[in-house]
């Protein structure tokens with residue numbers, strides 16, 4: 001009896017070892033994953049990201065959003081970076097509705113990956129490059145920094161349908177935002193903290209026209225400051241592609257201005273204002289608006305949790321050489 005138990009334990013240990021060493025099987029993420037494999041990784045990403053932001057400061061917001069759109073669709077596996085490929089019938093995420101006309105930053109990630117390949121060829125995944133670049137984007141804009149857990153692999157596949165199904169839209173209600181994050185194992189607090197990423201970056205009028213026409217203090221169904229609604233109507237005079245800052249107070253600084261703006265009913269997207277509209281997140285929005293350090297701390301923790309989202313078992317994985325196509 002005892003010996004059969006020992007045998008069972010040994011077989012289980014062997015199975016675990018075998019599965020963990022199969023190519024393409026993700027191992028647990030760790031902050032020290034590249035310490036021996038590629039010691040110069042983090043300075044290489046940081047300086048390439050700093051160069052990209054110096055030549056176009058809006059790149060920081062673009063890269064931060066790329067990381068969210070990667071992690072929410074089958075985990076953080078750089079699937080969002082794959083180009084469509086008719087020869088292999090790959091219809092990827094770039095043409096999905098939430099991404100098609102506004103997701104940016106692909107060239108910046110190409111440049112960072114190329115710097116990393118020069119330092120450590122065929123060693124560092126695009127998914128890890130993106131996780132580090134997103135962290136550096138936040139700190140370059142004056143936001144918090146954190147230790148990034150590493151060791152992700154890149155998917156050889158991507159799905160436009162999955163992107164359409166998993167990424168929340170700007171018209172979302174509070175309950176559907178909470179659902180979308182809960183489905184990823186992220187709490188309401190994580191959701192509100194992560195939405196604070198909208199303290200930087202811009203959105204196209206196509207995503208906020210409904211609010212612009214919202215009328216004085218909600219007469220058109222929107223909870224919105226009347227002067228702000230008029231400003232948005234002005235911005236939308238430039239057409240669907242005209243942009244406005246997501247944080248009207250301090251558009252280019254990673255601070256808590258976004259939450260202060262929500263309290264003034266000056267959230268740009270309907271989904272933003274839903275966080276402060278008499279619902280369950282009002283108290284947290286108030287807290288973040290008065291305590292920037294509390295927001296920064298929660299944001300960093302939530303980014304780590306979002307970065308832990310793993311691809312589904314069975315996803316074919318590798319360390320991609322070029323982020324836009326499988327090896």
Ligand code: HEM
Pocket residue numbers: 058061062064065068101102104168169170171172177194195197198200201202203204205207246269271
């Ligand atoms: C809570 C649900 C969210 C919704 C509904 C949402 C929606 C949007 C929309 C509609 C835009 C503008 C896109 C356009 O112009 O077409 C946008 C931009 C942006 N989003 Fe979100 N988002 C959400 C959460 C997040 C999260 C969690 C992050 C990052 C952690 C993030 C980062 C950004 C950034 C940085 C931009 C500006 C991008 C740029 O300037 O290029 N968003 N988001």
